[in-house]
Amino acid sequence: xxxxxxxxxxxxxxxxxxxxxxxxxxxxxxxxxxxxxxxxxxxxxxxxxxxxxxxxxxxxxxxxxxxxxxxxxxxxxxxxxxxxxxxxxxxxxxxxxxxxxxxxxxxxxxxxxxxxxxxxxxxxxxxxxxxxxxxxxxxxxxxxxxxxxxxxxxxxxxxxxx
Numbered sequence: 001x002x003x004x005x006x007x008x009x010x011x012x013x014x015x016x017x018x019x020x021x022x023x024x025x026x027x028x029x030x031x032x033x034x035x036x037x038x039x040x041x042x043x044x045x046x047x048x049x050x051x052x053x054x055x056x057x058x059x060x061x062x063x064x065x066x067x068x069x070x071x072x073x074x075x076x077x078x079x080x081x082x083x084x085x086x087x088x089x090x091x092x093x094x095x096x097x098x099x100x101x102x103x104x105x106x107x108x109x110x111x112x113x114x115x116x117x118x119x120x121x122x123x124x125x126x127x128x129x130x131x132x133x134x135x136x137x138x139x140x141x142x143x144x145x146x147x148x149x150x151x152x153x154x155x156x157x158x159x160x161x162x
Contacts, residue, residue: 024154027147031154038063039158041151045141056129056141060113060152062159068112069155073129075099075107080132085109089120089127089145122149 024031033039038061045056059072073085081099088094095117100110111117121127127143 024151025147026151026154028144029147029151031151031158033158037158039155041148041155043143045143047141055139056143058143060155064110064112068114069118069152071111071113071117073109073111075109075131076133077102077104077106078134079107080134080136081107083132086130087111087127088130089117089124092120092124118152121145122152124148 021035022033040061042059044054046054057074064070084098124145130140132138
């Protein structure tokens with residue numbers, strides 16, 4: 001399975017949005033830029049109609065290296081930490097990724113976006129992100145790829161402008 005998961009708790013997602021100095025929407029993705037020109041592309045997935053119970057958060061940036069982007073996924077802290085996260089984009093081969101860290105607030109996985117993963121995200125429609133909770137219940141959440149290509153192009157444009 002090729003799944004990309006990221007969970008943001010509501011407080012973390014609100015504080016991130018408040019810190020953004022500018023925001024542009026591209027389909028399901030948003031380009032957020034801070035006051036120091038640090039920009040990222042992100043998406044939050046909520047499971048309630050009001051959008052208050054955020055279960056999945058994905059953030060793409062160049063924080064690990066100027067030469068390649070990373071996909072940062074935040075997940076709930078009550079994960080089965082040995083299972084990691086599964087990511088499946090459309091009908092492509094699934095990948096399994098490890099968790100980078102867990103705290104009492106959230107778990108995170110940081111994934112280098114290589115050419116294959118980038119092409120799948122750029123050309124894809126839907127990523128499914130799966131993980132197991134501590135009590136062995138598996139959750140699979142949708143991450144829309146609508147607008148991803150335009151959002152990523154805008155992210156690259158901010159890098160050239162700075």
